[in-house]
Amino acid sequence: MITKKVYWQSKKEKNEINHYKLFNYRVILITGCSTKDKSSSKESKVLNVKEIKLNPGDYNAVEGSSEVLWECEWLGGARHDGSVQLVSGSIDISEASDVNGRFIVDLNSMKCFDLTNEGTNKKLIEHLKSDDFFDVANYPEAVLDLISGKNISGNNFEFSGNLTIKGRTHPIIFTGAVIENKLSYDTNLKLIFDCSKYDVRYRSASLFSDLGDRIIADDVKLNVKAKFKKVSKIWLILWMIN
Numbered sequence: 160m161i162t163k164k165v166y167w168q169s170k171k172e173k174n175e176i177n178h179y180k181l182f183n184y185r186v187i188l189i190t191g192c193s194t195k196d197k198s199s200s201k202e203s204k205v206l207n208v209k210e211i212k213l214n215p216g217d218y219n220a221v222e223g224s225s226e227v228l229w230e231c232e233w234l235g236g237a238r239h240d241g242s243v244q245l246v247s248g249s250i251d252i253s254e255a256s257d258v259n260g261r262f263i264v265d266l267n268s269m270k271c272f273d274l275t276n277e278g279t280n281k282k283l284i285e286h287l288k289s290d291d292f293f294d295v296a297n298y299p300e301a302v303l304d305l306i307s308g309k310n311i312s313g314n315n316f317e318f319s320g321n322l323t324i325k326g327r328t329h330p331i332i333f334t335g336a337v338i339e340n341k342l343s344y345d346t347n348l349k350l351i352f353d354c355s356k357y358d359v360r361y362r363s364a365s366l367f368s369d370l371g372d373r374i375i376a377d378d379v380k381l382n383v384k385a386k387f388k389k390v391s392k393i394w395l396i397l398w399m400i401n
Contacts, residue, residue, distance in 0.1 A: 213256040213310075213337065218344060218387035220248030220262075225385035227264055231354075232376045239283065244268035246300065248385050250346070258308030258316060258337065262383060264301045266293055292359050298325045303350075303383070314338050318348065324357040340386070348383040 225248060230240040243264050250260030269287060274280040288295040302323040308316045314336045322331045335348035355377045 213252045213258070213339070213344070214389070215252045215254050215256075217390040218250045218252065218260075219390055220245060221343070221386040221388055225383075227262075228382040228384070230380040230382075231378075239271055239273055241269060241271040241273075243270070243301075245383070245385060248387070250305065250344075250387055256310055258305060258318070259320075260305045262303040262305075262385070264303075265299065266295045266301055267299055269295075292354075294325055303331075308335075308337075322350075322352055322357075324352075324354075325359070327357045329356050335383075343386055343388045346383065346385050346387065348381075350381050350383075351378050352381070353377045354379050 225245040227243045227245050228240065229243060230238065232238040243266060246263040246265045248260065248262045250258055252258055266288070269284055271280050271283055274283060287293060290297075293301075303320060304323075305318055305320045307320075308318040311317050311334075315334060316337055317332065317334050319330065319332050321328050329352075331350060331352060333348060333350035335346060335350075338345045338347070
């Protein structure tokens with residue numbers, strides 16, 4: 160014979176149990192509400208990311224207020240840096256703050272900053288201009304075309320475009336800042352390109368493995384700094400007429 164144990168509960172115990180159940184129910188409701196509030200708070204933070212609104216129009220680079228800095232490295236730890244001159248630059252800003260444009264660089268203006276010995280400096284520049292590297296005699300200019308530039312946060316943009324060196328063009332994606340300065344814009348673009356794609360293969364890291372610390376890294380860093388002023392409508396009309 161199986162006997163069931165019956166537990167008698169006093170009125171006080173029943174009230175405590177009901178109170179406990181009610182307390183748990185309230186906790187669940189509060190927790191659920193707070194979770195929802197947190198997620199909605201996160202959503203609002205994402206939605207409230209500030210994007211800048213650029214002044215639409217055509218802009219040209221201000222002569223004498225622009226520079227293009229370059230840097231390359233040897234795998235042994237050595238590095239060289241210098242500059243090239245920006246021949247011309249223009250950007251077009253749409254109503255939606257999309258940015259496109261073109262930068263043209265004079266490779267004959269190449270300079271080296273880190274070598275203080277005049278003879279060594281000259282020798283390096285001549286070598287960089289030779290057909291071992293950029294073959295400046297046949298390809299005196301490099302061109303960066305901006306196809307699109309989208310605001311990602313604050314003054315920061317992500318750009319996509321095409322880079323042309325030694326007659327070879329390849330797509331490139333990079334970031335940069337576009338900063339409003341009264342009636343002009345300052346741009347600071349930072350990009351890295353693989354020079355072996357542009358037939359610059361002298362002691363290339365992707366082609367040679369037996370040169371030790373004499374191997375030259377394929378990646379070259381560029382920093383394009385330029386000030387742009389808006390093109391006046393009168394000047395633009397005269398330019399179109401001519």
